[in-house]
Structure formats: C-alpha cells, structure tokens
C-alpha cells in the first residue's frame with residue numbers, strides 16, 4: 035500500500051498546534067512527505083504561529099531525517115491575517131530553540147530579502163503561505179522557482195479559498211497547465227507541485243494513483259480532519275475551564291456583596307426602625 039511507510043509517521047499527532055487552524059488538515063500529508071522524500075533543504079515562506087512549520091520540523095526530528103529547515107516571515111502579519119504583536123515570534127522562537135535548534139533556522143525578514151540566503155537549485159521542498167493575492171503568490175512562486183532542486187516540490191496553501199483578496203486559485207489555473215501536481219481540495223486547499231524535472235518516486239506514484247482513485251486523497255482528508263476536530267475539542271475544553279473559573283470567581287464576589295448588603299440592611303434597620311402603627 036503506497037501510503038504505508040516504514041515509520042507510518044503520517045498517522046501521528048502534531049505536538050505544536052496554535053491559532054490559526056487553517057493548515058491543520060494538511061499535517062498528515064506534511065508528515066508523509068517528509069518521511070518519503072527526506073528533503074535536504076526545506077524552506078517555508080509564511081510561518082506565523084508555526085502549525086505547518088513545526089509539523090515539518092517534528093517529522094524531521096522524530097524520523098532522524100537529514101533536512102535543514104528554514105522559516106521565513108517578518109512575524110508582523112499581512113493584509114489577510116492582520117498585524118500581530120511580537121509575542122507570536124517570541125513563542126515560535128522559544129519552541130524552535132528548545133525543540134529544533136540543531137537543524138532549524140528562523141529568518142525574520144521579507145521573503146524577497148531571504149532569497150540571497152539560498153543558492154540556485156538547492157531547495158527540495160518550498161512551502162509558500164504568505165500573502166494570498168495573485169500578485170504576491172505569483173511573485174513568491176516566480177522568485178523562488180530558480181532555487182528549487184531537480185526533484186523540487188513547491189507546496190502552495192489556500193488554493194481553495196475564494197474570499198475577496200484570496201487569489202491563489204487564480205495562480206493554480208496557470209500552474210495546472212504547466213506542472214505535474216497533487217491537489218488536496220479540503221480545508222483551505224493545498225497543492226504539491228513538482229517543479230523539478232525529476233520528482234521523487236513516491237510523489238509520482240501518488241499522483242498516478244490519485245488520477246485513478248481519489249480515495250487516497252480522501253484518506254489524508256479524514257486523518258487531517260481528525261486532528262482538526264481534536265484540536266477544536268481541546269480548545270473548547272480549555273475555554274469551558276476558563277468560563278467555569280470565571281463563574282466561580284464571580285460567585286465568590288456575589289456572595290461577598292450579598293453579605294455586605296445583609297449587614298447594610300441590618301444597620302439601616304437599626305438606624306431607621308419601622309415606625310409603630
């Protein structure tokens with residue numbers, strides 16, 4: 035069975051999940067991809083709180099792969115996710131330092147500035163998940179294409195989103211005509227595009243199989259949705275716990291106020307005794 039790998043790591047659980055949840059359904063594929071191709075260099079453009087990036091890093095570490103991983107982001111946000119504070123970078127940096135420092139580097143800069151850090155033909159996996167306008171996605175794809183190796187795979191996220199300003203789907207219309215690719219049309223959509231002339235054999239096999247039988251893609255969807263639902267349940271549990279604590283604190287305050295009112299009423303009763311009829 036094609037999906038089955040020596041470690042079957044794609045069945046595993048991600049250790050580092052945060053908001054936003056958009057990438058979570060694609061984590062089983064990220065795990066699978068890492069195990070089957072053991073890329074020498076992986077670069078991510080757009081990391082935010084790290085859901086996708088730490089999934090790649092987790093697989094790299096657990097499977098003892100040889101990948102050097104790089105995350106590029108200003109960690110300031112953009113027109114789609116909005117601007118966010120420095121605590122996001124601090125948290126990502128803390129996890130990276132503690133768990134993945136031996137092989138993972140955070141490049142806190144504009145994508146275009148990071149281009150000089152990589153030589154031509156050196157990247158095996160590039161994940162593009164920055165600003166999602168057509169112009170930005172096209173710019174990222176074109177600028178980084180020369181950096182891809184002969185077996186390179188570019189992952190594009192948000193291929194299915196049709197909200198205003200999200201135009202990766204437009205870029206996909208052009209890419210589909212030109213490259214061999216796999217599409218995962220669930221969640222917000224992910225595509226794995228073979229930009230090199232020599233795609234890794236397991237990717238070729240998966241592409242061929244998915245042409246005959248879409249069920250293989252649906253397995254990734256089922257596994258991904260499980261992870262997403264578990265995360266949502268965990269978030270709700272935490273939220274419920276917070277509300278319970280808040281309710282308990284309010285109850286304590288209420289009790290105090292009721293006691294004070296009782297005392298006050300007593301005092302008022304003494305100062306202003308009811309007039310005798």
Ligand SMILES: C[S@@+](CC[C@H](N)C(=O)[O-])C[C@H]1O[C@@H](n2cnc3c(N)ncnc32)[C@H](O)[C@@H]1O
Pocket residue numbers: 053054056057079080081082083084085086087106107108109110111112115143144145146163164165
């Ligand atoms: C959609 S989020 C990434 C989501 C992430 N991959 C995940 O798994 O949740 C996009 C990120 O790209 C960053 N970004 C967008 N355009 C950028 C650019 N030109 N240079 C550097 N960072 C950029 C933003 O700061 C933001 O953190």
